[in-house]
Every structure is written in structure tokens, then in C-alpha cells.
Amino acid sequence: MLRLYGMCRIFNLSWYDYPTPSTHLVPSPFFQHNTGMTLITVLPEGLYCEQGGFFIDPWKPVDRALITHAHSDHARSGSQHYIATKISEGILQKRLGINANLQGVEYGQRVKLGKTWVSFHPAGHVLGSAQIRVECGNDVWVVSGDYKRGYDPTCESFEVVPCNTFITEATFGLPIYRWATGEATCREIYQWWESDPERPSILFCYAFGKAQRVLSELCKFTDKPVYVHGAVHVLTEIYRQVGVKMVETIPVSEMPRGYKFTGDLVLAPPSAHRSTWMKRFSHPQTAFASGWMAVRGARRRRGYERGFVLSDHADWQGLIQTVRQTQAETIYVTHGQTEVVSRYLRETFALNALPLKTLFEGEGDIE
Numbered sequence: 001m002l003r004l005y006g007m008c009r010i011f012n013l014s015w016y017d018y019p020t021p022s023t024h025l026v027p028s029p030f031f032q033h034n035t036g037m038t039l040i041t042v043l044p045e046g047l048y049c050e051q052g053g054f055f056i057d058p059w060k061p062v063d064r065a066l067i068t069h070a071h072s073d074h075a076r077s078g079s080q081h082y083i084a085t086k087i088s089e090g091i092l093q094k095r096l097g098i099n100a101n102l103q104g105v106e107y108g109q110r111v112k113l114g115k116t117w118v119s120f121h122p123a124g125h126v127l128g129s130a131q132i133r134v135e136c137g138n139d140v141w142v143v144s145g146d147y148k149r150g151y152d153p154t155c156e157s158f159e160v161v162p163c164n165t166f167i168t169e170a171t172f173g174l175p176i177y178r179w180a181t182g183e184a185t186c187r188e189i190y191q192w193w194e195s196d197p198e199r200p201s202i203l204f205c206y207a208f209g210k211a212q213r214v215l216s217e218l219c220k221f222t223d224k225p226v227y228v229h230g231a232v233h234v235l236t237e238i239y240r241q242v243g244v245k246m247v248e249t250i251p252v253s254e255m256p257r258g259y260k261f262t263g264d265l266v267l268a269p270p271s272a273h274r275s276t277w278m279k280r281f282s283h284p285q286t287a288f289a290s291g292w293m294a295v296r297g298a299r300r301r302r303g304y305e306r307g308f309v310l311s312d313h314a315d316w317q318g319l320i321q322t323v324r325q326t327q328a329e330t331i332y333v334t335h336g337q338t339e340v341v342s343r344y345l346r347e348t349f350a351l352n353a354l355p356l357k358t359l360f361e362g363e364g365d366i367e
């Protein structure tokens with residue numbers, strides 16, 4: 001009993017995170033140290049590779065941190081050295097502080113760390129996002145970070161990376177989650193904006209990733225400028241600097257007092273909703289763009305008039321398809337629907353799949 005409790009603590013799992021070991025495919029927690037996590041383990045600081053001497057997306061300061069992408073649940077400040085993709089450097093410097101010791105690598109570039117070879121591969125999530133491949137002898141592990149399979153004009157498309165062990169996210173790991181294309185959803189956003197020329201249209205969405213995806217897809221429908229909240233503006237400028245094509249944007253703060261934004265589209269982060277910043281707009285129509293808008297009642301609970309289903313995470317099909325394509329025989333599932341996805345993979349494909357408790361938050365209010 002005590003021993004199992006000890007294992008749970010080491011792997012940062014709680015009792016109920018273990019599936020009932022009902023089939024021989026599920027390793028008993030007692031044997032976790034033999035059959036479970038080897039090349040990468042979970043320590044209190046985060047995902048750790050002892051052979052390479054590094055952490056991946058640690059949630060506490062460490063000596064060497066490999067970062068999958070610049071969302072705040074993955075890129076935390078305070079570590080001594082960071083390694084991430086070159087193209088994410090601009091946004092990471094904003095997140096980690098200008099003095100952060102940051103080494104940028106190209107996608108696919110192999111870096112020797114301790115006894116391991118490490119490389120970063122596109123995750124299709126946001127600008128510069130990566131899956132991290134760790135190779136040690138014949139053993140290959142891939143940590144997915146956050147990822148999606150649908151087309152996104154603002155970032156590199158997801159690359160399937162074959163491996164023995166795949167650590168996948170599962171934010172939207174339920175069969176009810178099935179995404180339309182970004183273009184189809186952004187067409188709806190454009191039509192919603194056009195439908196009310198008498199009022200400002202304020203679309204709330206995460207300032208990093210989602211906002212730029214909308215601004216880029218809107219190029220297909222309009223050449224009118226879009227007004228942006230300061231938080232969106234700063235990140236959009238970084239996207240422009242690396243060559244991402246988007247509609248023209250104007251910071252709301254640059255418009256003269258008294259300007260009414262009648263018939264204009266304004267993009268703002270969810271934190272601006274119900275803040276004093278909203279006083280600039282009289283009787284706007286409001287909407288929220290997020291994967292959570294697929295859930296009945298989520299829009300109303302958050303107080304938006306419209307909801308657009310737009311996510312930067314894989315939907316159910318995308319998750320299952322990706323796990324299969326990696327050909328990994330062992331899968332650890334983090335973020336969100338860890339139980340559902342791991343059970344499905346065990347029961348349907350006889351994979352050795354287990355939920356893994358981490359501090360990643362998926363598409364929470366922070367992203």
C-alpha cells in the first residue's frame with residue numbers, strides 16, 4: 001500500500017488516475033518502474049529526461065528546459081537555460097523576459113544532449129510550436145506538447161514523427177469534438193461581423209495564436225482593417241515580423257476619443273470582457289472563438305451573444321489518428337480527457353496507454 005502511494009508520488013499521479021488494471025495490457029502500478037516511464041519520467045518540476053539532463057515544459061525553474069511552445073502553461077520563467085524553436089524566440093522572449101538564456105534551433109535539427117539526441121518537429125498548434133523527439137539508443141520518445149491537425153496559415157503543419165512512446169495531449173479528447181476547417185469558421189465570423197453594420201462587433205479570443213489565425217483567415221474574405229486590443233497587437237506584430245500574412249490591424253488605443261467603431265470588427269482577449277476597457281464601445285455585439293464553444297451552454301455561461309468553434313488543439317479524430325500514425329506502442333495521455341482517451345486506446349487498439357497527470361492546462365482561460 002505504502003509502496004503504491006510512493007509510486008504515485010514519484011509519478012505525480014493520484015490514486016484515481018490509475019485505470020483499473022483489468023487487462024494484462026495495463027501494467028500494474030507495482031511494476032511501473034519496470035514497464036512504465038523510462039526515458040522520460042515525471043518529477044515535481046515536470047517531465048524529465050535523466051539521460052539527457054533536461055526537462056520538457058517544466059512548471060518549476062530548472063537548469064535546462066526544452067520548451068514546446070510559448071503558451072504560459074508550457075513556457076514558465078525562472079529556468080537557467082532554454083531551448084526552443086528559432087521561430088518562437090520573439091514570443092518566448094516576451095513570455096520569459098528579455099534576459100532569459102534562450103537557444104533557438106531549427107525544426108528537425110538534431111542536438112546532442114547528454115546521452116540523447118533531441119529534435120523539434122512542427123506541432124501545428126501556434127507559431128513556432130513543436131513536438132519534441134528524444135532518442136536514446138534504439139528508444140524514441142515524442143512529447144507532443146499541444147497540437148492540431150487542421151490547416152492553419154499562421155504556423156507550420158503538424159508532422160507525424162514515428163516513435164516507441166508518445167506523450168499526447170487530450171484537451172478535446174471526446175468524440176463530441178469534431179472541428180470544421182478554420183476557413184469555414186472564419187467565414188462565419190466574417191458574416192457575423194457584416195451582419196450588423198450599426199454596432200461594433202467584438203470578438204474575444206486568446207491573444208496568442210487564435211487571434212492571428214482569425215486575422216490571417218480573414219484575408220480570404222475582406223481587406224478591411226481590424227481593430228485590436230493591446231495584448232493582441234503586441235503578438236500580432238511578432239507574427240508580422242516573421243512573415244505571416246494577416247489583414248491590416250489598428251490598435252484600439254490609437255483611435256481618437258469619441259471614435260465609435262460602428263460596423264468595425266475588434267479582437268480582444270477574454271480577460272477584457274466585462275473590464276473597464278469595454279466602456280469604449282456602446283452596445284457592441286459580442287462573440288467568443290474557442291473549442292469550448294462546442295459545449296452546449298458554454299457561450300451563455302460566459303455571457304457572449306455568439307460562439308464560434310475554433311480550436312488550436314486536435315479534435316477526437318485528430319488525436320486518435322495521430323496516436324495511430326506515430327506507431328507508438330506505449331502512449332501517455334496528458335491535458336484534459338486523459339482517462340477517456342487512454343481507455344479507448346487500450347480497448348480499441350490494445351495499446352499500452354495510460355493517463356499521466358501534469359500541470360498543463362490545455363485550452364484554459366490562459367491561452
Ligand SMILES: [Zn+2]
Nearest residue numbers: 071125146367
Ligand atoms: Zn498551447
Ligand SMILES: [Zn+2]
Nearest residue numbers: 146360361362
Ligand atoms: Zn497546453
